[in-house]
Amino acid sequence: MKHLLLLLLPFVMLLVSCKESGRVSIKGELEEGRGKMIYLDRLNVEGPAVLDSAKIKRNGTFSFSAKISHPSFYNLRLSDNNFITLLAEPGETVRIVADASNLSGTFKVYGSEGSESIKKLNDRLAVTKKQIQPLIMEIAALEDDPDFEKEEARIYEEINEIIQAQRKFSIAFIMENMESLASITAIYQQLEDDYYVLNQVRDIQYMKILAQSLRKKYPESLHVKALAADAEAQERGYDRFRILNMAEASGNVHSLYPDIAMPGIDGDTVRLHSLQEKYILVFFGSSLNPGSVELSHDLIPVHQEYRNKGFQIYQVSVERDREEWLRSIRYSELPWVHVAEFGEGGFTAAQHYNVQAIPSNYLINRDAGIMAKNLSARELRRRLARALD
Numbered sequence: 545m546k547h548l549l550l551l552l553l554p555f556v557m558l559l560v561s562c563k564e565s566g567r568v569s570i571k572g573e574l575e576e577g578r579g580k581m582i583y584l585d586r587l588n589v590e591g592p593a594v595l596d597s598a599k600i601k602r603n604g605t606f607s608f609s610a611k612i613s614h615p616s617f618y619n620l621r622l623s624d625n626n627f628i629t630l631l632a633e634p635g636e637t638v639r640i641v642a643d644a645s646n647l648s649g650t651f652k653v654y655g656s657e658g659s660e661s662i663k664k665l666n667d668r669l670a671v672t673k674k675q676i677q678p679l680i681m682e683i684a685a686l687e688d689d690p691d692f693e694k695e696e697a698r699i700y701e702e703i704n705e706i707i708q709a710q711r712k713f714s715i716a717f718i719m720e721n722m723e724s725l726a727s728i729t730a731i732y733q734q735l736e737d738d739y740y741v742l743n744q745v746r747d748i749q750y751m752k753i754l755a756q757s758l759r760k761k762y763p764e765s766l767h768v769k770a771l772a773a774d775a776e777a778q779e780r781g782y783d784r785f786r787i788l789n790m791a792e793a794s795g796n797v798h799s800l801y802p803d804i805a806m807p808g809i810d811g812d813t814v815r816l817h818s819l820q821e822k823y824i825l826v827f828f829g830s831s832l833n834p835g836s837v838e839l840s841h842d843l844i845p846v847h848q849e850y851r852n853k854g855f856q857i858y859q860v861s862v863e864r865d866r867e868e869w870l871r872s873i874r875y876s877e878l879p880w881v882h883v884a885e886f887g888e889g890g891f892t893a894a895q896h897y898n899v900q901a902i903p904s905n906y907l908i909n910r911d912a913g914i915m916a917k918n919l920s921a922r923e924l925r926r927r928l929a930r931a932l933d
Contacts, residue, residue, distance in 0.1 A: 568632040570620065571607040572640030574600060580622055580644060584608045587617035587629070589770045600644075614762055615658055615725050622647065629666070631658030631726055661726035665717065669733050669741070672710040676735065679703050693930070707735065714741050718750055722757040728771055737901070739918070751775035778898075801826075801906075801913050802896040804860060806883035809870065814858075814883050821856040822910055823928060825919075828860050828894050829903040831872035836861075836903040840878055842921035846928070847880055853932040856880060860893050862902075 570584065577600040585592040595618075600606045610618075612634045620640065621627030628647045632638050638659055642651035648666070653659045679699050686692050686699075718727045731751055733741045742750065755772035762768050801816075804826070808814040816826065827843070829836030840859075847857055857880035863869040869884050885893065897906060907916040907927065916927065 566611060566613065566634055567609055568612045568616075568634060569607065569609050569637040570618070570630065570632065570640070571605070571637065572620070572642070573604050574606070574640075574642055574644040574647075575604060577604045577606075577622075577644035578602055582606050583619075583621050584610070585619040585621065586610070587619060589766045592619055604644075614765055617725070617767070620647070628653075629662050629729075630656065631662050631724075631729075632656055633658060658724060658726050661717075661721065661724060662729055665714075665726065665729050665733065668713055669710065669735075672706060673735060675706050676703055679706075707741070710735075710741050715750065718754055722754060723761050725758065725762065725765070725767060727754050728758075728767055731771065740900070748775060748778045751778065780895075801908050804858070804883070804893050804896065806860065806885060806893060808881065808883050809873065814881060816858050819856050819858060819881065822854040823850075823931060824855070824908045824910070825857045825905055825924065826860065826897070826908060827857055827903065827905045828897070828899050830862050831869055832864060833902050837872075837876070839903045839905075839921065840876060843924070844878070846921050846925050849925070850928045850932055851880075853928075855928055855932060859883070861885075862894075 574580075574582070579602075580600050581597055582600055583597045584595045586595050595610055596608050598606050598608065612632065615631060615633045618630045618632060619627045620630060622644060626645075626647050628640070628642070628651050630638060630653070633656070636656050638656040639654040640651055641654075643649075648670075651663070653663055679702060683696055683699050686695050714730045714733065717730050721727045721730075731742060731754065735741060751771065752775045755768065755775050758765070758768040759772060804816040805813050816824070825843070827839070829839065831837065843857060847855070859878070859880060859882050861869060861882065861884040863884045863886050866884075866886055869882075869886075873882055883893075894902075894904070897904075904918055906914050907919055907924065909915050916923075919927070
């Protein structure tokens with residue numbers, strides 16, 4: 545019998561291993577965490593979903609266990625603003641040590657290569673943001689400086705050097721981790737809302753190459769499928785933009801920026817290229833989007849000040865209902881050019897400008913093309929003051 549047990553032992557261990565490989569354990573110890581509630585969210589393509597919650601024990605420890613069939617992203621959080629992101633694989637026991645008051649700034653992770661990679665990416669991005677922030681504040685302080693343009697150019701050059709260093713880091717990470725889902729995080733990291741580290745046309749190639757590599761290893765991963773679909777959509781958008789540029793170069797389009805032709809308030813088509821003002825802010829938004837509404841209100845005094853000096857706003861909205869859209873314009877008293885498309889479909893006009901989120905805007909000079917992107921009302925006023933006052 546003893547010999548039989550010895551013979552069966554490897555098979556028993558194999559069965560246990562297979563069973564455990566279908567789960568992930570996440571354990572931790574949080575200083576000053578006693579009695580707090582901690583949550584585990586799975587990060588799905590469509591958004592986070594709460595998997596479990598637990599009360600942290602008196603000694604600061606907690607533990608979770610979840611079924612898992614392939615590497616998956618999780619948020620471990622004490623609140624919406626106090627969390628860390630993990631990338632766990634089947635069979636892993638992920639261990640976290642951190643201070644409960646600041647998870648992302650203090651945590652250490654053990655037992656999970658993917659989670660260590662995510663931490664490496666986020667730590668590097670945090671350093672970049674910390675380097676840029678004082679330079680942005682320095683620009684804001686220059687508003688009344690007589691050498692504003694010279695100093696602004698110098699500071700922006702310094703900011704660009706920092707951003708390029710971050711780009712090189714991100715690209716190197718992706719190329720060195722082509723079979724890790726952590727590289728998806730590198731693709732989509734942002735320096736601020738809607739300002740991606742990888743935001744150049746050639747970066748579409750990194751998305752395509754990474755998607756091809758990951759599809760071979762994780763063909764059923766929804767995150768990989770979403771990456772592949774996004775890469776294809778980005779490439780289609782670039783192809784449309786390239787065709788427009790070719791038309792411009794041949795003289796078939798009279799402007800240096802893509803045209804938009806959509807129904808306006810009275811139902812007639814209003815073309816962007818028909819506007820005669822020298823400076824135009826193309827504003828992509830929606831009356832259903834709080835950020836768009838807030839920016840619209842901020843833009844009203846800027847429009848009033850410069851509309852008779854060669855400035856106009858061309859607002860492109862995606863809306864649910866025409867009457868609802870018209871009511872919102874009347875209610876908010878938005879006195880510029882409005883066009884819209886309706887329904888639940890894609891925001892087709894915005895694809896020509898590669899808009900990733902709303903609100904977004906582009907400042908256009910009719911003679912020089914796109915001058916700036918995603919300006920605040922304050923930044924727009926400063927640029928128009930230099931150009932039109």
